[in-house]
Amino acid sequence: MTRRKSRSRLLRSWTPANLNEWIAALFVVFIATALLIQAVRALIGVIFGHWYIAAGLGFGLAIAIAAALWWQVAAVRRRSARLRHLRLTLHELDAITPQAFEFAVRDLMLRDGMNARHVGRRGDKAADVVALDDRGHRIVVQCKHTTTGGKVGAGVVYQVNGTAGPAHGADVAVIVTNGAFTRGARENAAEFRIHLVGRQDLARWAADGESLQRLLRLTTPLRRRRRLRHAAFTHHHNPSLRQADSQEVT
Numbered sequence: 001m002t003r004r005k006s007r008s009r010l011l012r013s014w015t016p017a018n019l020n021e022w023i024a025a026l027f028v029v030f031i032a033t034a035l036l037i038q039a040v041r042a043l044i045g046v047i048f049g050h051w052y053i054a055a056g057l058g059f060g061l062a063i064a065i066a067a068a069l070w071w072q073v074a075a076v077r078r079r080s081a082r083l084r085h086l087r088l089t090l091h092e093l094d095a096i097t098p099q100a101f102e103f104a105v106r107d108l109m110l111r112d113g114m115n116a117r118h119v120g121r122r123g124d125k126a127a128d129v130v131a132l133d134d135r136g137h138r139i140v141v142q143c144k145h146t147t148t149g150g151k152v153g154a155g156v157v158y159q160v161n162g163t164a165g166p167a168h169g170a171d172v173a174v175i176v177t178n179g180a181f182t183r184g185a186r187e188n189a190a191e192f193r194i195h196l197v198g199r200q201d202l203a204r205w206a207a208d209g210e211s212l213q214r215l216l217r218l219t220t221p222l223r224r225r226r227r228l229r230h231a232a233f234t235h236h237h238n239p240s241l242r243q244a245d246s247q248e249v250t
Contacts, residue, residue, distance in 0.1 A: 117130060
């Protein structure tokens with residue numbers, strides 16, 4: 001209480017009490033502003049009056065930007081090198097938690113040379129991993145860890161279709177599961193051009209070491225893929241394909 005009173009007294013002591021004090025305070029502010037303007041003008045004059053200073057500053061800024069970009073690329077390469085020999089069997093993937101499965105998918109994408117980060121959390125809008133590959137594709141992945149015999153249903157595909165492009169700016173949308181997909185999910189994914197990585201493809205990717213880019217055949221130029229993405233994510237939903245499955249994962 002004493003400290004609070006002392007602070008309030010200090011603030012009151014700095015508040016002008018009459019017209020003369022207000023004039024003095026404004027005069028001090030005016031002088032300080034004028035000095036600051038003069039200092040800035042002098043600095044600008046020195047820079048433009050001595051071209052080599054401006055050139056040096058520009059060169060230094062360019063070097064800093066290039067170094068930051070190089071560091072980012074080098075960091076991705078270092079992570080890829082550490083994970084180059086990463087192999088995960090289906091048995092190992094079945095035994096981990098759903099969140100650990102998301103991180104495993106991220107690590108596999110890092111292994112393949114992508115700049116991948118985990119974004120899965122409550123309210124993630126159907127995205128668990130977001131990555132950029134060396135062709136500039138923005139890949140958005142939804143991970144679904146299932147129990148033995150579990151299947152991912154059409155509802156998950158509809159959810160990814162509705163958010164991958166508008167919410168995450170995806171060029172490529174992927175759903176990865178250690179289980180399987182229902183017939184409705186496969187039909188919807190084909191309609192919306194969403195890639196599905198089921199148990200068999202997951203084994204090729206995680207255990208055999210085949211890259212995700214090769215698995216998904218991401219060889220189409222980026223501009224073409226963006227047109228495909230726009231066509232896919234704005235396609236009208238077909239109610240006849242909304243088929244439920246007793247084993248589907250939502």
